[in-house]
């Protein structure tokens with residue numbers, strides 16, 4: 261199991277927070293997500309054999325946010 265923090269740009273409210281959380285939790289291999297609205301971060305625990313970092317970035321970008 262791996263852990264990383266994505267920097268997510270553009271989240272402004274609770275809706276954004278749940279959109280990002282939901283997009284990440286939908287991915288196979290993602291086991292835990294903690295999105296911090298004020299900090300603009302998403303802490304993700306995941307199984308690296310099932311999901312890649314690029315996959316996570318794409319999922320968040322598909323919701324309309326930028327990932328650094």
Ligand SMILES: [Cu+2]
Pocket residue numbers: 271272273274275276277
């Ligand atoms: Cu919002």
